[in-house]
Amino acid sequence: xxxxxxxxxxxxxxxxxxxxxxxxxxxxxxxxxxxxxxxxxxxxxxxxxxxxxxxxxxxxxxxxxxxxxxxxxxxxxxxxxxxxxxxxxxxxxxxxxxxxxxxxxxxxxxxxxxxxxxxxxxxxxxxxxxxxxxxxxxxxxxxxxxxxxxxxxxxxxxxxxxxxxxxxxxxxxxxxxxxxxxxxxxxxxxxxxxxxxxxxxxxxxxxxxxxxxxxxxxxxxxxxxxxxxxxxxxxxxxxxxxxxx
Amino acid sequence: xxxxxxxxxxxxxxxxxxxxxxxxxxxxxxxxxxxxxxxxxxxxxxxxxxxxxxxxxxxxxxxxxxxxxxxxxxxxxxxxxxxxxxxxxxxxxxxxxxxxxxxxxxxxxxxxxxxxxxxxxxxxxxxxxxxxxxxxxxxxxxxxxxxxxxxxxxxxxxxxxxxxxxxxxxxxxxxxxxxxxxxxxxxxxxxxxxxxxxxxxxxxxxxxxxxxxxxx
Numbered sequence: 001x002x003x004x005x006x007x008x009x010x011x012x013x014x015x016x017x018x019x020x021x022x023x024x025x026x027x028x029x030x031x032x033x034x035x036x037x038x039x040x041x042x043x044x045x046x047x048x049x050x051x052x053x054x055x056x057x058x059x060x061x062x063x064x065x066x067x068x069x070x071x072x073x074x075x076x077x078x079x080x081x082x083x084x085x086x087x088x089x090x091x092x093x094x095x096x097x098x099x100x101x102x103x104x105x106x107x108x109x110x111x112x113x114x115x116x117x118x119x120x121x122x123x124x125x126x127x128x129x130x131x132x133x134x135x136x137x138x139x140x141x142x143x144x145x146x147x148x149x150x151x152x153x154x155x156x157x158x159x160x161x162x163x164x165x166x167x168x169x170x171x172x173x174x175x176x177x178x179x180x181x182x183x184x185x186x187x188x189x190x191x192x193x194x195x196x197x198x199x200x201x202x203x204x205x206x207x208x209x210x211x212x213x214x215x216x217x218x219x220x221x222x223x224x225x226x227x228x229x230x231x232x233x234x235x236x237x238x239x240x241x242x243x244x245x
Numbered sequence: 246x247x248x249x250x251x252x253x254x255x256x257x258x259x260x261x262x263x264x265x266x267x268x269x270x271x272x273x274x275x276x277x278x279x280x281x282x283x284x285x286x287x288x289x290x291x292x293x294x295x296x297x298x299x300x301x302x303x304x305x306x307x308x309x310x311x312x313x314x315x316x317x318x319x320x321x322x323x324x325x326x327x328x329x330x331x332x333x334x335x336x337x338x339x340x341x342x343x344x345x346x347x348x349x350x351x352x353x354x355x356x357x358x359x360x361x362x363x364x365x366x367x368x369x370x371x372x373x374x375x376x377x378x379x380x381x382x383x384x385x386x387x388x389x390x391x392x393x394x395x396x397x398x399x400x401x402x403x404x405x406x407x408x409x410x411x412x413x414x415x416x417x418x419x420x421x422x423x424x425x426x427x428x429x430x431x432x433x434x435x436x437x438x439x440x441x442x443x444x445x446x447x448x449x450x451x452x453x454x455x456x457x458x459x460x461x
Binding site for chain 1: 277278297298299300301314315316317318320321322327333334335336337339340343344354366367368369373374375376377378379380381382383386387413414415416417
């Protein structure tokens with residue numbers, strides 16, 4: 001019988017995260033974002049972190065826990081994101097003033113390259129070539145190689161120490177299932193991380209209750225599960241009450 | 246909305262005109278901003294699959310308030326609907342679809358586009374510290390066609406269709422078609438070719454608002 005990976009609460013879920021850790025955070029524009037784990041990490045207080053996520057957050061109201069808050073809390077050394085600024089010149093992210101002031105480092109990565117670097121890290125592939133970014137500022141001074149008459153840019157795998165994810169369903173063995181666009185980066189971040197911590201929306205199922213064909217991320221990648229309590233104790237994206245099932 | 250006052254196309258008209266170029270059976274990626282308006286366009290029976298970078302293949306229009314599904318958003322974070330036959334994939338697979346050339350057209354907003362088909366849409370100023378690349382560089386480098394939707398000039402009246410981009414580019418020599426409030430244009434190396442002018446506009450007027458030679 002696999003070990004039951006369910007822990008009692010969010011404090012237990014983020015216990016032991018050391019200063020200097022690299023953490024990947026799932027989520028895209030809300031769905032699949034581990035809001036509760038981020039809140040717990042704000043309280044846990046680990047510092048000098050490297051945070052890997054699609055954005056630093058903060059573009060939408062009401063604001064939910066995001067990477068920008070960890071930055072504001074003085075916990076972050078570096079972010080690795082596909083957005084470190086909003087796309088509309090009129091929107092200024094809370095993160096921007098920390099970046100401008102040099103209080104945090106940022107590595108800006110095209111989104112597909114970010115996903116593939118994580119996938120590669122989780123697949124035993126140390127590096128790969130992509131046509132993305134060739135001829136742009138991000139390729140300056142970097143290794144390129146021509147394949148089939150076309151220039152490609154060398155990109156390295158992006159292994160992480162931890163991944164913080166949010167899933168819809170899980171069983172005690174850590175098998176995960178995501179709902180709709182909640183999936184996004186979560187499966188590749190699970191593969192790229194040594195320790196995977198997941199907040200789960202539904203009651204964690206006993207081992208054997210999940211159809212193996214329905215598993216999106218197998219439990220062998222997953223280490224700690226924590227159930228998201230109903231609001232207001234747990235953080236949920238807006239309009240959960242109207243969620244169509 | 247447009248600098249020419251009542252002349253020219255509205256944003257929805259720009260999106261509709263560009264969407265008229267979508268072929269039956271195409272897979273199309275719509276970017277954030279004006280491009281999302283293409284999902285409102287009546288495609289007149291053409292079967293087009295809208296792909297969103299976050300792994301949603303086959304979405305439909307945004308849902309009205311109260312009917313949204315919080316688990317389902319498009320690239321712009323809008324709570325959209327799914328069309329029959331839709332599929333969900335993870336991020337690496339979503340960009341595998343993009344990088345392997347399966348997107349027939351990507352529609353993006355831009356700050357600048359050059360006559361040689363370069364465009365810029367990830368940094369608001371050359372010296373800006375942060376940027377917003379998102380999926381734009383992957384899409385620009387790998388989609389079969391790169392369509393842009395943008396206002397013809399900045400709010401201050403400076404041209405956005407230029408000889409060379411002043412801002413850091415997203416990709417080089419990739420843009421196939423540009424729709425603005427003034428019409429439809431094709432980058433042709435040294436200048437732009439007018440494919441169609443919006444109602445009420447003359448080639449001279451549009452030429453004066455364009456930063457590169459314009460040919461009929």
